Amino acid sequence: MLNDFSTEYSERSDDELLLLASDRASLTTEAAAALDAELRRRNLTESDQVKHQQFVKRNEQREAKKRRRKIFGTRRDRGAWLDLLWAILAMALISFIYLVLPNRFHMKPDWQEAAVHVMFASVFVAVVSRPWWRKIGFWMSLLLSSAIHIFVVHAWIQRVGNLSRGQGKLAILLGLVLFFAVYGFVWLLRRNFYGIAARDHT
Incomplete structure (x- = not known):
């Protein structure tokens, strides 16, 4: 054995x-x-x-x-699904605000049309700017640029009437440009402010 x-x-x-x-x-x-x-x-x-x-x-x-x-799934996969969920929630919230508020306050059709174009621009900005969501400067810039955007688009509609499809795309593109311009301006202000504050403490 x-x-x-x-x-x-x-x-x-x-x-x-x-x-x-x-x-x-x-x-x-x-x-x-x-x-x-x-x-x-x-x-x-x-x-x-x-x-x-x-x-x-x-x-x-x-x-x-x-x-x-x-x-x-991997941590990256779970993170991607979480990002997608947050993006959907952001789109739903922004869409709700822009679609419900004009009817709620009985806004005129030209304001409602302007709100739709601003909504598309805001949703796009929110989706592509997911890494910035935790920055207060991002939300301040989005709010300020959206306010400017809706007044500009409304003035445009009053001048030319209902926007064509091509003009609507330009209106949405204008919202993106306004956001990044405002965000860049806010970023420069914060940088200069904190830079001056740091020098004052040295």
């Missing part, structure tokens, strides 16, 4: 022997003796067994992470 185990173990790889050694409790006395003899013959020590156990544990953890990623 011992010779049978010795022959079998001599044909196995080092990794297989070290794996068996980590589960020594399940072996019979003869199998354990043959395993010890083969380990000594190959100069595989207890430190090799410990290293192999650590290696196996790392592999198991890696496989567990892969399984979780297949089920729940």
Whole structure:
């Protein structure tokens, strides 16, 4: 029996022997003796067994992470879904404000048309500017540029009547330009203000 185990173990790889050694409790006395003899013959020590156990544990953890990623997705995937959710909420909120308020306050059709163009521009800005949402300067700039935008578009509508499709696209583009102009102006003001404050404290 011992010779049978010795022959079998001599044909196995080092990794297989070290794996068996980590589960020594399940072996019979003869199998354990043959395993010890083969380990000594190959100069595989207890430190090799410990290293192999650590290696196996790392592999198991890696496989567990892969399984979780297949089920729940990676952190980047979850972040992308969260960004999409916030974008949808932002679009819904902005759309609600621009579509409901004109009717709520019985605004004239020209103001309602201007509000629609401003809504499209604001939604686009909010979606593409997701990394800036935590900055108060972003929301101040969006609010200020939207206010300027709606008055400019309203004046345009009063001058030429209902806007054509091409003019509507230009009106939306105007909103984007106004936002980035206002945001850049606010950024410069904050930079100059904090720069002066820092110099005053030095």
